[in-house]
Amino acid sequence: MSQLSETPERGRGRLGAVLVSPTLVLLAAVIGYPIVAALVTSFRGDPSLRNGFFTHGGEFAGLSNYLHWLTQRCGDTTCPPGTLGGHFWGSVLVTLFFTAVTVSLEVAIGVLMAIVMNQSFLGRGFLRAVVLVPWAIPTAVTAKLWFFMFAYDGVINRSLGTHILWTDGAWPARFAVVIADVWKTTPFVALLVLAGMAGIPDDLYEAARIDGAGPFQRFVRITLPLVRPALLVAVVFRVLDVLRIYDLPAILTHGGGGDGHATTTLSILTVQQLQQGYGGASAISTLTFVLIFAVALTLVRVFRVNLVQSEQHGVS
Known part of the structure; x- marks a missing residue:
């Protein structure tokens, strides 16, 4: 009897997860990805230009960008x-x-x-x-x-x-x-x-x-x-x-x-x-x-x- 009484609750839980999942995926794509991408980019150096072309830069720079602004x-x-x-x-x-x-x-x-x-x-x-x-x-x-x-x-x-x-x-x-x-x-x-x-x-x-x-x-x-x-x-x-x-x-x-x-x-x-x-x-x-x-x-x-x-x- 306990298993039968728990089945409707589990069914509603799965249904709620299915209904909410498209919204979560959309939020992850629209909000989550830009935040992660910006965070990763903040640890990279800025490429420099020489003769109109990017020659070096963009490598991992650690906390140098943050220290530049904070100090x-x-x-x-x-x-x-x-x-x-x-x-x-x-x-x-x-x-x-x-x-x-x-x-x-x-x-x-x-x-x-x-x-x-x-x-x-x-x-x-x-x-x-x-x-x-x-x-x-x-x-x-x-x-x-x-x-x-x-x-x-x-x-x-x-x-x-x-x-x-x-x-x-x-x-x-x-x-x-x-x-x-x-x-x-x-x-x-x-x-x-x-x-x-x-x-x-x-x-x-x-x-x-x-x-x-x-x-x-x-x-x-x-x-x-x-x-x-x-x-x-x-x-x-x-x-x-x-x-x-x-x-x-x-x-x-x-x-x-x-x-x-x-x-x-x-x-x-x-x-x-x-x-x-x-x-x-x-x-x-x-x-x-x-x-x-x-x-x-x-x-x-x-x-x-x-x-x-x-x-x-x-x-x-």
Whole structure:
């Protein structure tokens, strides 16, 4: 009898494995092979050219590509004077700066936008549709749009009455990228938070009003805890997106500004290195992958604890 009872379970297990196998094979081909190929290439030297032909290079180089980037310092012949930590570490700091600043602003502004769009007023549907327009515009179009707006005689300088070289100065170029990215992707955060607010019963707010809770108390004690899962999902997605940002700073400032590397992110540095050789570029892409994987793993673990705690304690 025990064998007969186990047969359906085994049959379902085999059926599940068969149904999932095509997806696993596709993921292995699309994701697994490029990762392995890049990792193998990162341990090889870059071929050199002589008389228009590759003469030597491409052999096993060990950790030389990684040591080249990880030990690069300011003042080296390959490092522009004044650049913090060389090309690689400077790009790491620029990428982390964009991640911290843009995600913080997008979360703060996105929550405020969601609160406004969650209210009942005439034209609410039209406002929700208009707010999503920046997010629907392709990033390349957004970058070119803000490039003209940040021009020396563009609408930004004319409106502010300033003469700032937004795409040439180091910090103006960084702030230009931040402003453009916040303008484009804040609606994404607002949309996720708004979806979380839509599931909050009105009875909770009504009970809080009867108990004398003000708007700020209702937001802190009811809205914020209940939308926390949606908000954490938005934060994770946005952090991972900004860590691999490429097209916006590449088109808006060409990865330059100031010393020529003020807005060079890790993805931009990888593409630039491809012109020199695949070995060094593969090493940078592998280091970028390790950084993004570590950040993603940390966020998932931390936020999973918060979600479990919020479900256990409920709304305080």
